[in-house]
Amino acid sequence: MASLQPDLSPDQRHRIDAALKRLHPAPLLDLINAIDCTVEQSDWLAGMAPDVERSWDGFQVTLATDPAGALMLQEMLKHGGANASLTFTLPDGAGFTSTLVLDLNRLTGPWDGGPLQLAQDGANAVLTNRIQSPVDLSDLAALDADGALTMLPAERRLAPGETMSIALPAGSKPGWPVYTIPPGDAATLEEIRSFVENIETNVLFINVINYANHQLRRLDLRARLKEVPGSERAVTMNEEQTMGEAAFTLPLTVYQGPRTLEFQVSMTSLAGTVTTKGWFQADLRAGNAVTLNWDLLK
Structure with missing residues (x-):
């Protein structure tokens, strides 16, 4: 979901106000959304049917896609491909036009203060x-x-x-x-998280190691997703609890791309010595279950 507000900087608004004061000592400046009018939209790309909600200071636009379409949507947003024309009609029949622009190259900050x-x-x-x-x-x-x-x-x-x-x-x-705001690289949907719905995914760790055979007291496991900074977490597991689970939250744009699990195992021996192995990697596109065996850790 994107919040679209008028693309007028604070300086532009003050200049408009100054110009109006030359015509009237106390001008009143209203956004067209805040007054009685009808609004029609058109010219969305074929197949695109966003949900558009009008508010007093702009529009809320929601675009829905499945994982397969997320990359295509991101490319459209990088190149200004998601636009629509607006026609405002006042009660006296006067008409005005504007444009809704969804473009990751044109993020200007909040309406009240700018960037x-x-x-x-x-x-x-x-x-x-x-x-x-x-x-x-x-x-x-x-x-x-x-x-x-x-x-x-x-x-x-x-x-x-x-x-x-x-x-x-x-x-x-x-x-x-x-x-x-000078031209530059488009922001990404990961940076503008208000655009992106999150997906929950779980990784199951299956421990088949015999602790007694290898003089182990305990195993401690940490896991993270390579593509999601800050996702590292501990996974609870012991000899009696042979399965552990790590839950991750990631943006749709990451979910439909490469998903690399990284995990680290710390082994505590009966003598108290701690040995840490990893970070090991697993491609979650091949499955969300990881088996821990001695061949991996020895």
Whole structure:
């Protein structure tokens, strides 16, 4: 599911407001979704029938696919292939058009603030890039106590997650950033997890090792998925409990691609010596059961 909001930066909205104030001292600016109108959509690609829900500030778009279609969907989202035309009709018959764009190259951040989180720290404005793409910051608007505007030059490219500070004039507070988002690599669906439904998968470990034959007191097992960072977990198993299970949660885009199980076994002997073997690998596309035998561990 994707949340689509108007593609207007904070600076563009302030410029619109300033232009309206030249026509009226107290203009009221509403999003077209917030007023009484009808909306029709068209031009989705053949075979694509997303669920589109209108809200006051945008649209919620849900695209469903099976595992086999996940890669195709991701490629479409990387190349702007999932778009639709919108026609808004007001009660007086006036019409306006717009476009819904699902494109991993055009992630611009939340509607209210854009990609740059803005905060004040004493006499400084602190800006942090909160999207997965670089952002070119050209200026920062600052407002004094009377509302007078000063544009502070920045001329800085902020990498994803990067923070910078700008000194504010005395008595001023930060207003809004002026920025552009340069062309670059598309984000992935794994990074934009709101697009992707998760899939649960289990791996069964079957222990056929005779502890007494090999002077073992215990086995400790850890498992992880190579393609899913942070997935490592312990698997409970002992001589009486000969089967252990590891449950993993992974995005659909990982599930339908390579899935490599990595596991490590620590053996504690009757004398207390601990020997660790692995990480071993198993291709889960061939099956979700792994047998632990002495030939593997010796």
